[in-house]
Amino acid sequence: MHILLIGLNHKSAPIEIRECLAFSNEDIGKALTTLSALPEIEEAMLISTCNRVEFLITAQNTTETVTAIKSFLAEFKKTPEHKFEKTLYVYEDDEAVRHIFKVASSLDSMIVGEPQILGQIKAAYRQSTELNTSGVILNRLFHKAFSVAKRVRTETGIADHAVSISYAAVELAKKIFDDLQGRGALLIGAGEMAVLALEHLARNGVNKIFVANRTFERAVEVAARFRGTPIRFEEITDSLFNVDIVISSTGAQHHILTHKDIKPLMRPRRNRSLFFIDIAVPRDIDPNINRINNVYVYDIDDLKGVIDKNIEDRKKEAMRGDRIVDEGAIQFRKWLESLEVTPTIVALRNKAETIRKAELEKTISGLKSISDKDRVAIERLTASICNKILHDPTIFLKRPGCWERRGFYIDAARKLFNLNEDDDQ
Amino acid sequence: MNNVCLALAIAFYLLSTVGYIVYVFRQKRKIHKIASILLWGGFIAQTVLLISRYVETGNVPVHNMHETLLFFAWSIAGVFLFFQLKFELMVLGAFIAPLTTLIVFAASMLSREPVPGDPVLKSIWLALHVVTIFMGNAAFAVAFGLAIIYLIQERQIKEKKAGFFYRRFPSLNRVDSMGYASIVVGFSMLTLGFITGAVYAQLVWGRFWSWDPKEVWSLITWLIYAALLHERLVAGWHGRRAAIMAIIGFAALLFTFFGVNFLLKGHHAPFTKF
Structure with missing residues (x-):
């Protein structure tokens, strides 16, 4: 059995490809059901955020599974394989474990230390447990990932000076507008991340706020928080006249604003600068808009470029984070190794033997008038009781019939007999 | 000394x-x-x-x-x-x-x-003429420097490269409004320079304007800056275009200052003899 991680992230793939391969919540459900029905795959989990798509799989045969996943991805996303093949990375076993721990700890994030990723991974975990596509190994792996992430968070300074996307966006806005006092902002799509960015802007003096959202109720709710104006989607173009900064984060599949929406706006705006922050994947704002004079468009990848300079300072903290990840990976491997049949049976027998010997010693030392012959007979008796009791579980674990869910049974056996002595849970 | x-x-x-x-x-x-x-x-x-x-x-x-x-x-x-x-x-x-x-x-x-x-x-008008013209030129030189800074910073932000200058240069808006202020100062000074020069010419030569090459080129420079200010007030021209215009204006100014004296003749020529 192998743990397999196949995926792509902001480092391996440009935003255009990530856009193509991103999974919506519904898609994840469908994908997981399809995947777990494949004969190669035992357990499956799928993480899809704006910066990454990652499949976590347990399987017997790695090469077959990788091929299967690739063709599944090509078919499901209707994208030819050669387009994304080079951007994929494949990790096996230890490497996969370390990678997922890093992701959960936000060490692999575009903005190292940003807090959202853990929530996103928890959501992915919940989804796969609800659909029953993850089993004993992945569940255990994720619990371990959460505890590693928690340790990284509390024991290193990574989270403290985590610069969020919104922070970078505010810095940029200041490089364009200088003072943000009294400026206007429009929120298109009131997602969590976008609201966070708006909060940041508001704290820096932006006070004319408009909120547009597909569901108008949500727009009203968010606008109320910032004493702003809720508007309908159709009113976006008109409201652009009154704002300086636009934050967009809708789930739309197509560009919401294009070059020809903005170009004619600039003359009546008297060429006042306009700054678009596009944190949606797929993108909401046509990147061509950036070509218009005094208009600046930044998507998530672009913001990364601005943030990169902070990464240097955090290298040291990240190294401490890596150490915690390594520790976690080693502990997990120990547990995984224990799931093999032979060590479990050996451990089971050792445990029985230890108990038998201890009890025997206690009893024999209490009996004074006992011959050597009797003593041998008692020893033989206890040994055969142990053997008889352990016979059925041993046969069961060794039987090929239980192999499909072997992990589950072995784990159960270890729990029933309390064989995981150095378990930290 | x-x-x-x-x-x-x-x-x-x-x-x-x-x-x-x-x-x-x-x-x-x-x-x-x-x-x-x-x-x-x-x-x-x-x-x-x-x-x-x-x-x-x-x-x-x-x-x-x-x-x-x-x-x-x-x-x-x-x-x-x-x-x-x-x-x-x-x-x-x-x-x-x-x-x-x-x-x-x-x-x-x-x-x-x-x-x-x-x-x-020896005339107070000439002294005023020289001082205002030079102050104007200096203000335009400052505006030229700001225009270059603007263009570099604007490139950095447009091309999304938070490079060496991105952090070190001030914000676009600030550079732009400082450039605007310098041009307003330069333009006012240049205008004053024209007036004082014309008054002096009237006193010495008996005419305000004599189509001397220096005068003509100064007028061209003045018109370039006037166009820039006009567009800014009417159409809100600012940013990149204004910066490029400030650079063109300064090039015209340099030509007026040096080029005219070397290439063309006129009553300003002796002052740049060497």
Whole structure:
């Protein structure tokens, strides 16, 4: 059995490809059901955020599974394989474990230390447990990932000076507008991340706020928080006249604003600068808009470029984070190794033997008038009781019939007999 | 005495240049402060030199290339220092200080032989004409520097490269409005320079305007800046286009200043002889 991680992230793939391969919540459900029905795959989990798509799989045969996943991805996303093949990375076993721990700890994030990723991974975990596509190994792996992430968070300074996307966006806005006092902002799509960015802007003096959202109720709710104006989607173009900064984060599949929406706006705006922050994947704002004079468009990848300079300072903290990840990976491997049949049976027998010997010693030392012959007979008796009791579980674990869910049974056996002595849970 | 002042000015400007360049790399306020004080030092040394020349000849000392360049450098430093009292110009010093140093240095290479003052040049109108024109030119030089800074910073932001200059240069809006302020000052000074020059011409030659090449080219320069200001007020022209226009304007100004004298003839020619 192998743990397999196949995926792509902001480092391996440009935003255009990530856009193509991103999974919506519904898609994840469908994908997981399809995947777990494949004969190669035992357990499956799928993480899809704006910066990454990652499949976590347990399987017997790695090469077959990788091929299967690739063709599944090509078919499901209707994208030819050669387009994304080079951007994929494949990790096996230890490497996969370390990678997922890093992701959960936000060490692999575009903005190292940003807090959202853990929530996103928890959501992915919940989804796969609800659909029953993850089993004993992945569940255990994720619990371990959460505890590693928690340790990284509390024991290193990574989270403290985590610069969020919104922070970078505010810095940029200041490089364009200088003072943000009294400026206007429009929120298109009131997602969590976008609201966070708006909060940041508001704290820096932006006070004319408009909120547009597909569901108008949500727009009203968010606008109320910032004493702003809720508007309908159709009113976006008109409201652009009154704002300086636009934050967009809708789930739309197509560009919401294009070059020809903005170009004619600039003359009546008297060429006042306009700054678009596009944190949606797929993108909401046509990147061509950036070509218009005094208009600046930044998507998530672009913001990364601005943030990169902070990464240097955090290298040291990240190294401490890596150490915690390594520790976690080693502990997990120990547990995984224990799931093999032979060590479990050996451990089971050792445990029985230890108990038998201890009890025997206690009893024999209490009996004074006992011959050597009797003593041998008692020893033989206890040994055969142990053997008889352990016979059925041993046969069961060794039987090929239980192999499909072997992990589950072995784990159960270890729990029933309390064989995981150095378990930290 | 004059030579000492000139040497002092060059030394101060040179050190100030070093200071501003170090400031660009290190971004320490203290370094900026020192560089700024050094620039003041150079400016004061040059002021003393100018006053002494004025006392000697009774004219604003712009009678040959050496004097003209010195006066230009002095105006640039002066206008920049004045702006700096009002705005946080910071990195602009790294542009102005080397420019001033270069001009003063070039001037010091040229003949320093004082030209005997022609009695026709002794006029308050002429003095005003020279001072306003040079102040205007200096303000346009500052605007030119700001335009270059704007274009570099704008490129960085447009191309999404948070490079070396991104952090060190001020925000686009600030550079743009400072550039606008410099152009307004430059334009007002240039206009005043025209008026005082015309009055002087009327007094000396009996006509306000004589289609001298210098006059024509000055008018072209004036029109370029007038167009820039007009578009800004009417269509809200700012940013990249305004910056490019400020650069074109400055190129025209340089041609008016040097080119006309070397290539064309006119009644300004003697002042840039060397």
